[in-house]
Amino acid sequence: MSDMPAPPKHRWVRTEDGSYTLYSETYDENCHSTAGALGETQNYFINETGLAKAVPNSTHINIFETGFGLGLNFLETLKLFKGSPCHLHYVSTEIDRGLVDWFFNRHDEYKIPNVTYEVLIGDARETLPKWKEKNPDKKFRYIFQDAFSPKKNPTLWEKEWFDLLKSVSKDATLVTYSASHSVRKALEESGWKVENIKGYGHKRSATKAYNHG
Numbered sequence: 001m002s003d004m005p006a007p008p009k010h011r012w013v014r015t016e017d018g019s020y021t022l023y024s025e026t027y028d029e030n031c032h033s034t035a036g037a038l039g040e041t042q043n044y045f046i047n048e049t050g051l052a053k054a055v056p057n058s059t060h061i062n063i064f065e066t067g068f069g070l071g072l073n074f075l076e077t078l079k080l081f082k083g084s085p086c087h088l089h090y091v092s093t094e095i096d097r098g099l100v101d102w103f104f105n106r107h108d109e110y111k112i113p114n115v116t117y118e119v120l121i122g123d124a125r126e127t128l129p130k131w132k133e134k135n136p137d138k139k140f141r142y143i144f145q146d147a148f149s150p151k152k153n154p155t156l157w158e159k160e161w162f163d164l165l166k167s168v169s170k171d172a173t174l175v176t177y178s179a180s181h182s183v184r185k186a187l188e189e190s191g192w193k194v195e196n197i198k199g200y201g202h203k204r205s206a207t208k209a210y211n212h213g
């Protein structure tokens with residue numbers, strides 16, 4: 001991807017596993033761990049969620065992602081579904097339309113018959129409730145909680161946000177790179193069952209949470 005021009009207000013950063021992420025000028029933060037963009041994606045969202053093991057044994061999987069970014073989670077997820085009989089519905093959210101246009105002008109990996117997707121453009125705290133109104137019966141089984149850090153992107157780590165995620169999910173597993181005490185507290189207050197998991201790269205811990213509702 002790094003041979004493509006970076007999207008507006010972003011620049012490419014090479015990470016330690018040789019894969020690339022984007023630095024956001026707006027948030028003054030990289031989209032991934034400097035230890036490895038690809039490694040981090042695979043570790044948290046493909047493996048820790050249980051997704052890689054679930055695809056061969058499932059007929060339909062719904063995923064929700066907080067923060068589409070450069071689409072790395074989406075691309076890695078697509079690899080699991082290519083050639084699989086399992087259907088994927090992937091719903092992501094992105095406040096920066098420039099990133100989404102940039103991605104879909106340059107990729108076509110999502111054009112496979114068993115994949116449908118939606119990227120909700122705008123503030124996720126507004127777009128997800130609207131989506132929920134239109135899709136009252138759809139529930140997510142996997143949640144990729146991948147906003148910028150709680151320090152830079154606080155509104156997507158509060159109890160209100162986790163309440164909303166809980167209301168659109170069922171028997172769900174949420175994974176995030178954050179191990180922050182306040183994030184775990186907000187998840188617990190919202191009724192998620194929180195588990196400590198090993199962090200990727202330079203991070204000692206990360207978080208997995210379950211909604212058994």
Ligand SMILES: C[S@@+](CC[C@H](N)C(=O)[O-])C[C@H]1O[C@@H](n2cnc3c(N)ncnc32)[C@H](O)[C@@H]1O
Binds near residue numbers: 067071
């Ligand atoms: C860490 S990056 C996501 C990386 C991405 N998941 C990937 O696989 O490349 C976080 C993203 O969240 C987006 N974002 C920040 N605040 C948001 C909000 N309120 N609603 C929707 N998206 C938001 C940012 O623009 C950024 O692209």
